Amino acid sequence: MPVLYHHTMSSASRFIRLVLGEYGLPVELTEEQPWEMRKDFIKLNPAGTLPVMVDDNMRVLCGPTVIAEFLDETSGILKRDKRLLAEDPFQRAEIRRLVEWFLVKMEADVTKPLVRERIFKLQMPPTLGGGAPDSKILRMARGNIRQHLKYISWLAGSRSYLAGSRLSYADLAAAAALSELDYLGEITWAEAPQARDWYQRIKSRPSFRPLLTERVRGVTPVSHYADLDF
Amino acid sequence: MPVLYHHTMSSASRFIRLVLGEYGLPVELTEEQPWEMRKDFIKLNPAGTLPVMVDDNMRVLCGPTVIAEFLDETSGILKRDKRLLAEDPFQRAEIRRLVEWFLVKMEADVTKPLVRERIFKLQMPPTLGGGAPDSKILRMARGNIRQHLKYISWLAGSRSYLAGSRLSYADLAAAAALSELDYLGEITWAEAPQARDWYQRIKSRPSFRPLLTERVRGVTPVSHYADLDF
Structure with a gap:
């Protein structure tokens, strides 16, 4: 295996x-x-x-x-x-663009700084940069969340799935990143109902279950984290 | 068009x-x-x-x-x-890994900081970060070049082209980045003869010609930059 x-x-x-x-x-x-x-x-x-x-x-x-x-x-x-990368070259390009958006751009703007400051630094030895979170970095990353959530809401509001009418890599990349931010309680879902509805659908898929049961040592997830009807 | x-x-x-x-x-x-x-x-x-x-x-x-x-x-x-991304899935994976290596890892370690400090900052208005190069960043980026050149030499020494026996995206991505560093005179070719021989072959391809004739305002390239037999 x-x-x-x-x-x-x-x-x-x-x-x-x-x-x-x-x-x-x-x-x-x-x-x-x-x-x-x-x-x-x-x-x-x-x-x-x-x-x-x-x-x-x-x-x-x-x-x-x-x-x-x-x-x-x-x-x-x-x-x-059920293919997660469409057949049409332009559709494939749009899916790849969005995967990169969520795993590179949103990662740099939001996900990586928040996960690093709030989780990794708890577990890293001081010699590798461990310690208390940097409040300036937290503030900056939190300031960027809203913009990204707005973009996801806009995509989810104009299409059934983020890159079109079918589930694709784009949905899975976005939900992967959002699930970490949600674990940390960093998302105000009430502000983005379309993003929430879409995330609820993705989160309910059997492929998501293992992620929802995992816990990080020392960091309790927000109460609705594993709730499929949050 | x-x-x-x-x-x-x-x-x-x-x-x-x-x-x-x-x-x-x-x-x-x-x-x-x-x-x-x-x-x-x-x-x-x-x-x-x-x-x-x-x-x-x-x-x-x-x-x-x-x-x-x-x-x-x-x-x-x-x-x-003449396809630049192989047919075999594992070969394709190796080519993609190397493209990412040169356009993400080497870009972050070496190319982007040097190009930014030595070229972009000359043209950027001070409000957007323009100004004199930061010598600490230059030193750090220059310190990383040797390691990357060693890796390219190792790849070029063990295969005809960087990802295998045929020209691929990997060669073009590596040569694209190296050509900028070479323009800036940042590469000591004598230290990496295998990388030099490989670069000479790529640089001699007709597809490379337009790049070798372009000049950046205010920054003269090193004398051997467009020389096919450097």
Whole structure:
């Protein structure tokens, strides 16, 4: 069985776990602390990014984009109307643009700083940057959430799913990131009812269940986190 | 004819121009100053990244990954042994990993800080961060070059091209970034003869010619920059 090196609070890892879940592909999960830059992990992926998937023949796939494209080519292509990357090149381009938006842009603006300050720094040793959260970084990241939520609301309000009429990688990437922010209680859902309705639908999918049961040591999720009717 | 919004000193833009050149696809070039975040440009690509390609039907493709995948699906697929993204899923994964390495990791470690400090800051107004280069950033970025050059040398020494036996996106992404560093005279080629031999081969391709003739206002390239036998 392939091994997926992941972290429960890495959006890119959650995204790939959701894709694997949707396609029914089992993997063995191994948690990796991304700040450790563990020598044997860097041998697998010199860039040090998560997730990394290693198959039974020790072939290595590094990072969410590479893994998602590989899964589309080897599994998605057989799924017909359940394929998570559309068939049309322009549709595929729009899905990829949105995946990048959520895993790169929103990650840099919001998700990464909040997860790092509120979760990773609790677990990191002081020599690697652990310690109390930086209130300036928290404030800046929180200031960016509203804009991103507005964009998701706009997408969810104008289409059934974020990239069009069918569930796609774009929904899974967005929900992966949002689920971390929701865990931390950082989202005021009342301000974004269209985003909430869409997230409720994605969150109710069986592929989402494992994510909703995981807990981070020392950080209790917001009360509605695992609630499918929040 | 499609329009490509680019900047001559953006590695991602150079990469896509090389791909278009290799596939013989003509585009109209429009230079965009990435630091301006021009309103009409942000409408095309909310993430503000370069390059952006707009086709005759005003369909927009944002960023190097999205454009490269689109070009593979619409042109590459017809090119047989001239296809720049291999056929085998694992080969494709390795090519994509390396493209990301050069356009994300090396970009963050080396190319972006050097281009920003030495070129962009000359042209940016002080209100947007323009001014004299920060010597601490220059020192850090220069310290990272050697490691990246060593990696390229190792790849070039163990394979004909960086991702295997055929020219691929990986070579074009690496050469796009290196060409900017070379313009700035930041590369000590004598230290990396295998990387130099490989770069010389890529640089000699007709697709490279337009890049070698462009000049940045106020910054003269190193004397061997356009020299095919440096």
